[in-house]
Amino acid sequence: RNVLEANDQLAARIRERLARHRVTAINVISAPGAGKTSLLERTIAALNGHCRVGVLEGDIATTRDAERIGKLGVPVVQLLTGGACHLEAPLVERGLGELNLDALDLLFIENVGNIACPAEFDLGETAKVGILSVTEGHDKPGKYPLLFHEVRALVLNKIDLLPYTDFDRDAFLRDFRKLNARAPVFEVSCRTGEGLGAWIHWLEHAREGDL
Amino acid sequence: RNVLEANDQLAARIRERLARHRVTAINVISAPGAGKTSLLERTIAALNGHCRVGVLEGDIATTRDAERIGKLGVPVVQLLTGGACHLEAPLVERGLGELNLDALDLLFIENVGNIACPAEFDLGETAKVGILSVTEGHDKPGKYPLLFHEVRALVLNKIDLLPYTDFDRDAFLRDFRKLNARAPVFEVSCRTGEGLGAWIHWLEHAREGDL
Numbered sequence: 061r062n063v064l065e066a067n068d069q070l071a072a073r074i075r076e077r078l079a080r081h082r083v084t085a086i087n088v089i090s091a092p093g094a095g096k097t098s099l100l101e102r103t104i105a106a107l108n109g110h111c112r113v114g115v116l117e118g119d120i121a122t123t124r125d126a127e128r129i130g131k132l133g134v135p136v137v138q139l140l141t142g143g144a145c146h147l148e149a150p151l152v153e154r155g156l157g158e159l160n161l162d163a164l165d166l167l168f169i170e171n172v173g174n175i176a177c178p179a180e181f182d183l184g185e186t187a188k189v190g191i192l193s194v195t196e197g198h199d200k201p202g203k204y205p206l207l208f209h210e211v212r213a214l215v216l217n218k219i220d221l222l223p224y225t226d227f228d229r230d231a232f233l234r235d236f237r238k239l240n241a242r243a244p245v246f247e248v249s250c251r252t253g254e255g256l257g258a259w260i261h262w263l264e265h266a267r268e269g270d271l
Numbered sequence: 272r273n274v275l276e277a278n279d280q281l282a283a284r285i286r287e288r289l290a291r292h293r294v295t296a297i298n299v300i301s302a303p304g305a306g307k308t309s310l311l312e313r314t315i316a317a318l319n320g321h322c323r324v325g326v327l328e329g330d331i332a333t334t335r336d337a338e339r340i341g342k343l344g345v346p347v348v349q350l351l352t353g354g355a356c357h358l359e360a361p362l363v364e365r366g367l368g369e370l371n372l373d374a375l376d377l378l379f380i381e382n383v384g385n386i387a388c389p390a391e392f393d394l395g396e397t398a399k400v401g402i403l404s405v406t407e408g409h410d411k412p413g414k415y416p417l418l419f420h421e422v423r424a425l426v427l428n429k430i431d432l433l434p435y436t437d438f439d440r441d442a443f444l445r446d447f448r449k450l451n452a453r454a455p456v457f458e459v460s461c462r463t464g465e466g467l468g469a470w471i472h473w474l475e476h477a478r479e480g481d482l
């Protein structure tokens with residue numbers, strides 16, 4: 061309990077700092093390989109020029125994701141957790157120290173690939189966004205409820221694979237809506253680019269503080 | 272640190288107990304939706320009659336996985352972690368209390384869907400087995416190294432989806448072999464049944480204490 065309290069106090073200070081610099085921060089959470097980095101690659105390509113984007117990359121090991129994002133020419137900082145399966149506020153604060161917040165409009169925090177505990181830790185973000193890939197199965201909201209309850213938006217990724225899975229959209233939506241009545245669901249494919257327009261549009265609203 | 276010590280002492284007692292009853296226990300670990308329950312469904316159907324199988328199902332919420340396994344007519348106990356993203360030895364010990372170990376040859380422990388911390392907790396198992404689905408990406412061994420280092424066997428699942436992904440088998444194997452020189456890799460599809468024979472054969476060796 062004390063860990064969460066100290067974390068939450070620091071998260072509140074981070075949130076104030078981001079607000080002072082008028083930076084909208086999105087904490088992106090999913091299981092490993094659901095497509096967090098792929099979504100960021102597509103999103104940054106679509107937003108480039110419209111707004112100034114930065115990324116904090118949370119991982120247990122390697123700098124591979126930061127390297128992928130770095131190729132797109134936006135500021136990115138790799139945060140290595142040293143083994144922990146989720147990001148906490150102190151590491152995010154350290155990462156912010158390496159970015160020029162006055163030169164950013166939108167900050168993505170890619171969390172460690174884990175569908176469970178990252179949803180418990182406030183990082184000072186404006187909103188949590190979850191990603192579920194259709195290959196994981198439609199039962200995940202019921203089985204891992206916290207994330208789906210907490211998100212302000214949910215991206216359903218890899219819809220290009222729907223024909224080869226037994227993913228049941230209705231069962232998924234029924235379970236998700238029991239946990240979260242408001243969050244929009246964006247059905248996308250980061251491989252084909254399908255459906256990304258509505259997600260980009262939502263981000264623009266998020267930037268205007270209009271969630 | 273103390274948590275792990277207490278856990279390890281109990282795990283050692285569980286291991287002795289399972290050995291006394293000549294039960295081989297496999298701790299099955301993967302990311303959410305990689306196919307743990309699907310692999311168990313296929314495995315139980317293939318083994319039925321050859322050996323007596325039981326299952327402990329670890330989850331954060333719902334009894335859905337235990338219900339799927341229960342339909343196959345084998346003893347199954349649902350373990351609910353109350354929010355924790357991994358199983359620990361005390362919950363496993365409680366689950367064992369609900370099984371007749373003298374009527375079992377092979378016990379599967381399906382861990383909570385998480386590619387990180389479940390690999391840190393000894394449950395008294397004979398061996399940890401990991402599952403990676405090709406849709407998660409070939410970079411997972413490098414990015415989430417502990418599990419891949421610890422496993423005695425690795426199942427690469429959903430190979431029916433290979434044609435629709437950018438999964439690079441060579442890159443995956445190179446990274447995996449840096450972490451684990453010995454563990455066999457079974458390339459399977461729980462959807463089509465392809466490749467399951469070699470996995471079943473390995474289990475029969477595991478039962479004879481011949482890993």
Ligand SMILES: Nc1nc2c(ncn2[C@@H]2O[C@H](COP(=O)(O)OP(=O)(O)OP(=O)(O)O)[C@@H](O)[C@H]2O)c(=O)[nH]1
Nearest residue numbers: 092093094095096097098173218249250251407408
């Ligand atoms: N078919 C298909 N594959 C996708 C899609 N989006 C991502 N992928 C693939 O899914 C795998 C994982 O994608 P990443 O973007 O690395 O996933 P991630 O969530 O960032 O992974 P971690 O950071 O390691 O947890 C890669 O092989 C991607 O090419 C999609 O829409 N369709």
Ligand SMILES: Nc1nc2c(ncn2[C@@H]2O[C@H](COP(=O)(O)OP(=O)(O)OP(=O)(O)O)[C@@H](O)[C@H]2O)c(=O)[nH]1
Nearest residue numbers: 196197303304305306307308309384429460461462
């Ligand atoms: N295409 C394809 N889909 C598969 C395969 N194996 C499992 N699936 C699908 O993958 C999804 C998840 O499978 P599960 O067996 O529930 O995965 P799990 O690892 O037990 O999931 P959790 O227990 O919730 O972490 C389901 O929709 C399965 O139908 C496979 O070999 N190929």
Ligand SMILES: [Mg+2]
Nearest residue numbers: 096097125170
């Ligand atoms: Mg990533």
Ligand SMILES: [Mg+2]
Nearest residue numbers: 307308336381
């Ligand atoms: Mg399961």
Ligand SMILES: [Zn+2]
Nearest residue numbers: 144145146177
């Ligand atoms: Zn964690």
Ligand SMILES: [Zn+2]
Nearest residue numbers: 355356357388
């Ligand atoms: Zn955990």
